[in-house]
Amino acid sequence: SDAAPPAQASSDWRYYGRDPGGSRYAPVDQINRENVDELKVAWTFRTGEPQNRGSEDQNTPMQVGDKVFLCTPTNVVIALNADTGKEVWRHDPKVKPFYWNRCRGVGYWDGTQPKVALSSPPTAVAKSADAAAKPVTKVVAKPAPVAQPAVAKLVQTAAPSPAAPLCSRRIITSTINAELLALDAETGAPCPGFGNGGKISLTTGIGPIKKGFYFQTSMPTVVGNRVIVGGWVADNQEIAEPAGVVRAFDVVTGELVWAWDLGNPAITKLPPEGQTYTRGTPNVWSTPAFDPELGLIYLPTGNSTPDYWGSHRSLLSEFYSSSVVALDIATGKERWVFQTVHHDVWDYDVPSQPMLIDFPVAGGTAPALVQFTKRGQVFVLDRRTGKPLTKVVEVTTPRGAQKGEWLSPTQPYSVEMPTVGVEHLTEKMMWGATPLDQLYCRISFKQLRYDGDFTPPGGKQASLQYPGMGGGMNWGSGAYDARRGLLLVTDVRVPQSVRLIPTKEPGLQIKLAKDRPPPSMKAVAYKSEAKFLVSPLFTPCLQPPHGMMTAIDVKTRQVVWQVPVGTAEAEGPLGLESHIPLPVGTFGLGGVITTAGGVTFHAATIDPYLRAYDNATGKVLWKGKLPVGVGGTPSTYVSPTTGKQYVVVSAGGARMSQVKGDYVVAYALP
Numbered sequence: 001s002d003a004a005p006p007a008q009a010s011s012d013w014r015y016y017g018r019d020p021g022g023s024r025y026a027p028v029d030q031i032n033r034e035n036v037d038e039l040k041v042a043w044t045f046r047t048g049e050p051q052n053r054g055s056e057d058q059n060t061p062m063q064v065g066d067k068v069f070l071c072t073p074t075n076v077v078i079a080l081n082a083d084t085g086k087e088v089w090r091h092d093p094k095v096k097p098f099y100w101n102r103c104r105g106v107g108y109w110d111g112t113q114p115k116v117a118l119s120s121p122p123t124a125v126a127k128s129a130d131a132a133a134k135p136v137t138k139v140v141a142k143p144a145p146v147a148q149p150a151v152a153k154l155v156q157t158a159a160p161s162p163a164a165p166l167c168s169r170r171i172i173t174s175t176i177n178a179e180l181l182a183l184d185a186e187t188g189a190p191c192p193g194f195g196n197g198g199k200i201s202l203t204t205g206i207g208p209i210k211k212g213f214y215f216q217t218s219m220p221t222v223v224g225n226r227v228i229v230g231g232w233v234a235d236n237q238e239i240a241e242p243a244g245v246v247r248a249f250d251v252v253t254g255e256l257v258w259a260w261d262l263g264n265p266a267i268t269k270l271p272p273e274g275q276t277y278t279r280g281t282p283n284v285w286s287t288p289a290f291d292p293e294l295g296l297i298y299l300p301t302g303n304s305t306p307d308y309w310g311s312h313r314s315l316l317s318e319f320y321s322s323s324v325v326a327l328d329i330a331t332g333k334e335r336w337v338f339q340t341v342h343h344d345v346w347d348y349d350v351p352s353q354p355m356l357i358d359f360p361v362a363g364g365t366a367p368a369l370v371q372f373t374k375r376g377q378v379f380v381l382d383r384r385t386g387k388p389l390t391k392v393v394e395v396t397t398p399r400g401a402q403k404g405e406w407l408s409p410t411q412p413y414s415v416e417m418p419t420v421g422v423e424h425l426t427e428k429m430m431w432g433a434t435p436l437d438q439l440y441c442r443i444s445f446k447q448l449r450y451d452g453d454f455t456p457p458g459g460k461q462a463s464l465q466y467p468g469m470g471g472g473m474n475w476g477s478g479a480y481d482a483r484r485g486l487l488l489v490t491d492v493r494v495p496q497s498v499r500l501i502p503t504k505e506p507g508l509q510i511k512l513a514k515d516r517p518p519p520s521m522k523a524v525a526y527k528s529e530a531k532f533l534v535s536p537l538f539t540p541c542l543q544p545p546h547g548m549m550t551a552i553d554v555k556t557r558q559v560v561w562q563v564p565v566g567t568a569e570a571e572g573p574l575g576l577e578s579h580i581p582l583p584v585g586t587f588g589l590g591g592v593i594t595t596a597g598g599v600t601f602h603a604a605t606i607d608p609y610l611r612a613y614d615n616a617t618g619k620v621l622w623k624g625k626l627p628v629g630v631g632g633t634p635s636t637y638v639s640p641t642t643g644k645q646y647v648v649v650s651a652g653g654a655r656m657s658q659v660k661g662d663y664v665v666a667y668a669l670p
Contacts, residue, residue: 008028011027015062021356022354024592025479026596030638030645030669033614033621039624041665041667044627044665052073054098054099054100055073055102056073056631056652057072057651058104058475060632060650061649062106063635064108065640066083066639068637069108069171071106075173082637085666091189095177098176098211100232107171107221108185108222109222166187167182170184172227174202174219176215177215178231179199179201180200180229182199200249200254202216202231204270205277206242206276206277207279214234216285218285228249228297229249230246230286230288231285233283241280243261244284245277246259262278263280265334278314278316280305281316282304282322283302285349285351286350286351286353286475288353288354289353295330296329296383300323300324300351300352301322301323303322308346308347308498308526309405309457322348322349324340324350324381324386343406345457347469348375352473352474352475352477355480356369360554368380368389372477373472375453375472376453378414379392379412379414393413394413421493422467427446429543430442430542431540431541431543440536462499465496470492471491472491474589475591478591479600484616485555486552490591490604491547493545497529547586549563549618561618563583564583565602566605566607567586588606588630590602593633599612599613600613600615601613603632608627608654609623611624628654629653630651634647645668647667
């Protein structure tokens with residue numbers, strides 16, 4: 001059916017992307033295109049978070065009922081009154097900050113709800129899906145498949161553990177020292193029936209971990225009575241880093257339910273005595289989506305470290321790298337895999353949360369998964385099977401790997417969907433704040449090897465990579481306006497230079513690659529140097545815009561509009577603020593949210609504003625000045641107490657700004 005979902009009177013924001021499918025669409029229209037310019041600050045809260053080195057506020061505020069839940073970069077969890085912003089409780093796990101402190105959100109579980117069952121996926125596929133393009137052909141062999149049982153039904157417990165009567169509703173959060181916590185949603189008290197005093201260690205079975213080399217940056221995914229977590233590892237430090245294993249825990253007891261080890265399918269829970277989960281495998285550091293009806297969870301995977309060298313990687317690491325993987329939520333068994341980059345030596349991992357929508361096809365709609373990528377490619381898959389619903393072709397890509405490395409001869413391109421921010425660069429597109437700046441950037445461009453988006457990482461001659469390691473489209477992910485059939489997404493447009501510098505240590509020959517490579521960088525003949533292409537005055541060498549928002553019509557599969565996000569007001573040469581509101585578009589990784597009121601909100605720009613965009617035209621309808629910039633994604637909800645719609649954003653400072661803070665600001669109509 002093409003019928004648009006009706007607007008609702010109330011709405012929670014209880015998942016990272018508001019709903020299990022990551023649509024970031026709130027079906028409320030109290031705030032709409034006609035009145036959004038009347039928004040005023042409703043309340044402001046200060047978290048008290050110190051400005052620790054290595055911290056970045058990337059939090060999306062969560063809301064359920066009369067409370068808003070936040071987490072700080074050092075994993076302090078705070079509950080606020082949804083109408084007043086007054087603190088209700090806080091829980092400080094007292095973790096010490098290191099060099100990469102992040103918390104993008106918390107999970108929520110309600111044990112008072114009726115039992116929920118996850119259905120088995122249908123075996124038949126619609127004719128319209130059958131008519132789509134064939135799946136991408138892998139360039140690496142996959143080990144013999146393991147027999148897969150039918151999807152089991154997953155039943156959520158209808159009541160809390162008797163040992164923890166106060167925890168019938170729980171906040172689930174992780175920490176930068178790799179612990180998983182369960183807190184009472186009403187009081188913030190640890191849930192005593194969960195693990196040991198309300199927490200479990202996520203280092204069990206991982207093996208040796210250097211300080212700061214393994215933890216979780218994205219929020220835990222709560223589905224039924226499961227809590228599903230992946231992990232982040234320090235990039236480009238060594239090989240055989242902690243495993244990319246994904247695990248499911250019981251939300252009441254903290255018991256391990258299943259494990260998906262990307263390097264050893266025989267391990268389905270804890271590793272055998274004396275062993276660890278397979279080290280050096282791709283990790284799932286971003287946020288999954290899940291489909292309760294199909295009983296599937298969809299994982300976006302990274303690439304094995306180091307990012308720009310891969311000759312040592314195992315066949316299984318190659319197979320799962322930079323992919324979307326569907327697992328059975330009940331058992332952790334693999335259902336399908338779709339790879340977005342073969343033999344990824346560009347750090348083109350999949351950072352965006354998969355988005356689950358009904359996608360128009362001949363004769364109706366199909367249950368789809370839309371995957372935004374750092375490459376600017378938009379892949380649309382049948383989420384039952386992983387087969388593309390829009391055509392994907394393999395395209396021959398440049399040759400010229402460094403000695404000891406190899407490259408895939410082809411890469412997948414989504415040719416029936418628009419690409420975002422991947423135009424081929426030329427010398428004329430190099431830019432500068434002054435004529436001398438521009439000259440420097442043009443000379444730099446001529447000195448780099450550049451053959452498009454798959455230019456091999458350079459050696460003696462450095463290479464130009466565009467999109468770079470920041471995207472394209474990153475973890476901020478997109479939104480879907482279900483009433484208008486619009487995909488909305490922001491992207492970054494800042495190229496970088498990449499160089500592989502030979503080391504004195506011997507390189508690892510391809511034929512010697514093992515499933516478990518030795519635990520050091522000595523197996524890699526090069527160390528990598530990747531940096532943004534900027535002028536001596538620290539301005540991007542590429543002409544503006546450097547950040548854009550794009551709207552794509554899912555029916556026509558065409559771009560409807562595209563506008564810069566952010567102005568030069570808070571940036572300029574040598575990091576100084578220009579105070580000039582030129583719409584240059586700025587760097588930002590946080591995402592967008594959209595509503596039934598036809599308004600899209602976005603705040604992750606260097607200049608400190610929350611902006612409202614018209615979904616029909618991309619025009620800025622309103623902007624609210626914030627105390628500091630934003631690194632994350634806003635959220636919106638309707639209070640069940642007052643019936644008022646709020647838009648709330650955590651403002652701790654933008655990525656490329658020195659001005660930091662600890663603010664949470666909510667807006668509402670007068």
